[in-house]
Amino acid sequence: MAQQEVFTQERRKRFDDLPEMPEDRPALLLSAVYSGEERKVYLKFYDPRDNVIYHWRDRTGHVPYAYSKIQYADTVDQIVAKETKYKVERMKKKDVIADQEIDVLKITAPDPLSIGGTDNSLREKVRCWEADIKYHENYLYDRGLIPGTYYVRHGDKIEQHMYKISDKVEFELKNLLWDKIKEEGEGGKEYRQYVTTWANLLNQPIPELKRVAVDIEVESEEGRMPTPRDHDRRVTAVGFAGSDGLRKVLVLGENMVDNGKPLVKEAEVCKNEKELLEKAFAIINSYPIILTFNGDDFDLPYLYARSQDARISSDGKAIPRDAVPIIIKKESFIKHGMQAEPVGIRHGIHIDLFRTFQNRSIQIYAFSRKYTEFTLNAICEALLEDSKLEFEGDISDLPMQTLAEYCMKDAELTFRLTSFGDNLLMKLLVVIARIGRLSVDDIARFGVNQWIRGILYYEHRQRNELIPRTDELHEKGTASTAAVIKEKKYRGGEVVEPTPGIHFNVVVLDFASLYPSIIKVHNLSYETINCVHPRCRETGKIEGTTHWVCQQRKGLSSLLIGSLRDLRVNYYKFLSKDKTLPAQERQLYNVVSQAIKVILNASYGVMGAEIFPLYCLPVADATAAIGRNTINATIDKCKELGIEVVYGDTDSLFLKEPSQESINKVVGWAKDQLGVDLEIDKQYRYVVFSDLKKNYLGVLPDGTVDVKGLTGKKSHTPPFIRNAFYEILNILGRVGSQKDFESAKESIKNIIQRDAKNLEAHKIPTPDLSFNVMINKSLASYGKKVNSVKTMDGKASQIETYKGLPQHIKAAKLLADRGKEIKAGDIISYVKTKNGDGVKPVELAKPEEIDTEKYLEAMESTFDQVLGALSFDFKSVLGKPRQQSLDELFWSKPSV
Known part of the structure; x- marks a missing residue:
């Protein structure tokens, strides 16, 4: 089959033969996808009773659109006159930057690409607002639909279904609203409403989600890695591990080495590759959620490509496309070795755990940096205390019995990453989807900046507010402080000079969610910073900066981040430890608390990150400045109380031998005067400081x-x-x-x-000298050998070397030159040497070549x-x- 043939086949309808959502049965909304063939959004609902995903096609007539302002009306009229596919409607929207209601033009189109995504789309012809939002996200925002929550179908309507929370949990919420949240007036009413809405949403139960992990093995060729784009090597095994107890591995029997040992009980031998793929697809079709590790980049696109290849059986026929559950995009083949496009499952959803565990917020805040590398083996060793099976030689040389065990083990490990800790990761994804207003499969792939974007975009739509453009936010100004760290654009947190030496009995006080607290208390948001009101310039000045903040209205970031912060600190942390509640409820509240923590810890940083669509440097600058003021004021209070502060860093203070009474006084003062919560984070037997900051x-x-x-x-x-x-x-x-x-x-x-x-x-064995680094992409995407001139004894000679490459890549290329297969995700073990490229793979290095000075x-x-x-x-x-x-x-x- 020609390499490009898979891209040129006629596309069929994706969802027209799938079961639709039944009436009057609560189901969990997991995902929304756009069908280009039908120009409709399909919603995917998980039914906990049947453990299947039902589909629901849009019946509201919703179409893609963008906004433009009245001053661009002439240009819009010219576009509409020339291209009749566009329709224009005049309407009112709130301009949050100008703080006034304005007239805007809503321009609709029959398909998303007419709005944005091509050189000829609307946003390339006129200044548009909200033209860069993915259409299926737009649909969720406009319909007020929140993934991760329950809905019921009544006729042609989808309505939210809320389960009643227990009386005790309801009582604790009321205590929080009235006893701990001191917000007055209209702003206080709005704030309490957000707290109530969040709590009711996040307290909803999370069902057990039926799912299966899939892992494949492909025969390799010496010195070359198989790719989905080429798909010229056979699939030799497909392993499955399901939440229902399924453990199965399909193994290719055709021309496979047999060492005479019995197969593992989970194995089934298939006579040819076509049979293996058909049986694999039948299993995939029986599960609503498919899990893979790096399945976007390899497993699923490779299965799809091979299914469409006539070489998979002796009859010369590929598998019909309507029998293949995998939805693939052309880019997934073309971009192999780079970050691939998401790969979908027609009847359900696909979660690529490689993308999820690569997310730094998940790594740091959900799993406390327990893993530092993103290979399946490294993550499983850290979180599961288990690892992949090891073997000698090349995977293509393994007998089918060993291959079956190896593939089965990988599938089991992949599944267990979602099941350990009472299905912690799956529940975490559902809760973050509720907060971020994005599909669960999108949450699993997107970074935290996209999650926060989803929260803000959704709320702007509910409030009939025009979402600001990036260039509008740039007009708010820049940082008014100088960066201390080179790569930053503004001065960050306060680092107090340490008192060098040894200090016994040190208590570390931590400002709980310092930056979210500041965002809440000081009303910081991209629309309230440096607002348009002349009076606020005088009354809302932020100490240590040239910025001011609005005194006349609440900012959206302040409302949303602040309400989430209060819920976590005063509600969920308490409920998760309340042993009078059922264990299942406590576990839910613990997951919710962790999910909110992940969001909150990034809420300040994204405002100063250019990748964030609502990037607004003055907000980040002002937040950091208030943080510095807060910690310095607290240090002054400690001195007043006779407490010695030996160190301080951003949101922590190190206090030497403080009494409990003095700690209580500082905590109470900070709460009353600064609106922040202090809590004991650690107590050290002793701490030692040098003269260096951040070094203790x-x-x-x-x-x-x-x-x-x-x-x-x-x-x-x-x-x-x-x-x-x-x-x-x-x-x-x-x-x-x-x-x-x-x-x-x-x-x-x-x-x-x-x-x-x-x-x-x-005398140190060479393996003990090895640096071990993972390759993140294929070797082909790196440079090649270059010729260079080396002069010895006055004579010139040509040598080949890998100049300018990272050391682990140099070592990997040396291995590849000797015929070893190297692929993305492999760990390269190398040592530093005195000659050649200054580096050699461990297996090629001799002890006398080691560069001892480098070590x-x-x-x-x-x-x-x-x-x-x-x-x-x-x-x-x-x-x-x-x-x-x-x-x-x-x-x-x-x-x-």
Whole structure:
């Protein structure tokens, strides 16, 4: 079958033969998709009773549109006169920047591409508003539909269905509204309404979602990775792991190596590839939700491409397209090696967990940075304490029995990433969909800036407000403070100079959700910052900046982020720990609390990120400035109460030996005077500071050592350095008094000298010297060898080298040159050498080639994070020039 033939086949209707939503049965809205063939949006509802997804085609006559302002009426009239597909309607909208109601032109079109997305679309011809929103999102906003919540069909109408929450939970909500939220007047009424709406929405139950994880294996060719675009290698195995207990792996029996061992019980041998694919599609069709790990980029597009290839069976016939459940886009083939287009499932939804776990907000705030690499193996080791099966050689050489086990294990691991912690990840995605107003499958793929965009866009539509353009927000001005960090555009949080030395009994007070609290209390939003009202310039000035904030109306960000913040701090954190509630309810409230935390922690940052559609630098600048004022005012209060503050960083204060009474006074003062909540975050047995900011070491009561930035723990660090790092942490964890530091000092010095000596003597095994880094895209997308001239003894010679490439890519290309298959997601283990490209794969390197100086530098940069906090000089231990004597180890300015 020709490579491009799959792109040119006539497209059929996607959803016309799928079951529609039955009447009077609550179902969970999971997704919305646009069918270009029918020019309609289809909604996908999950029915908890039948464990299937029902579809609902739009019956409202909704069409794509954009807005333009009256001053562009002449241009709009010319477009409409020339292209009759456009229709124009005059209407009223609230201009949030000008703070007034205005007349606008609503321009409708028969399809989304007529509005935006091509060189000939409307937004390329006239200044438009809201022309860059995906049509299926527009539909959800206009219909007031919220994914992750329940709806019931009554005839031709879809209506929201709300389950009643328990009396106790309702009572706690009323306590929050009236006792803890001190908002007065009309603004207070609006604020309480948002809190109530959020709570009723987020308290809805989440059903068990039937799903299956899919993983495929494809035969490989020496030195080349199979790609969906080429799809010239056979699918040899497809593994499945389902929420209903299904464990199955389909294995290709045709021409496969058989080692005589019995197959795993879950395996079924298929006589040819066509049979294997047909059986795989039958299983996929029986599940409403399909899970993959990197399935957008490889598994699903490859299955689709092979299904349309006549070579899959001896009869020379491909599988009919209407028997293939996978919805593919041309870009998914073309962009292989880059970030692929989302791949859909006709009857259900597809969630690519690779995209989900790549999301930094999920990584940091939902899973506390437990994983640092984005491979299936690294994530499973961190979260599940389990890993992929290991094998020697190439996957194409595996006997079918081993291949079946390997594929089955990958499918099981993929599924378990969604099932551990009482289905934590699936529930988290549903809750974030409720907050972000986006389809669950979109939430799984989008970054947090898109989630927050969804919250704001949805509310603007409900309030009949024109969503501001990016260039309008640029006119609000720029930052009025100078950045301290090079890549930033404004000054960030306050970092208080540490008091160098050792400090025992240190309590860390944390400002709970500091920036969201500031956004709420100070009414910060892109429409209220630097507003149009002359009086606000005088009455709403923000200390430390040239900005002012509106005093006449509530900002949307302030209302939404503030109400979510109050719910988390005063409601969900309490409910999740209330043992008088059923365990299932408590678990839901814990998930909701985590989901809100993920959103809140990004709510300030997105305003200062150019990728965010509502990017407004003055908001970020003002928020940071108020944060600095807040922490400095609190430090002054601590001094007034006689509390010594030994360090402060953005939203935390380190207090030395404070009494509980003094802590209570500071907490109460901050709540009353600043509108922020302080809470005890950590209590250290001792903390050691150097003269450097953001460089400290603390030991918790249980002996756990807490070091800012812990690169020594990262998996790409060579094992011998990582092991020594843990040895040092264990020594420090046993220190209980100042006297203990003398022996700790000698032990740490001995570890460093031991490893440096073994390194220079080439006694450290090569695998222990390896840096281990993942390849994020195919090797083909990187550069090629270049010729360079090397002069030796006055003679010129041509050599080939990989100049300008990252070290792990140089190593990977050296392996590929020797015929090893390298693909995106592989971990490359390499060592630093004195010759060639300065790097070699572990398996190709000899001990005498190791560049010991580079490894000493790596040791120093890693250990300095600990030793620097202790005012300890790495070079002095090795007998090299030093900045201070060894007697000064651990403290340069003793503090008793």
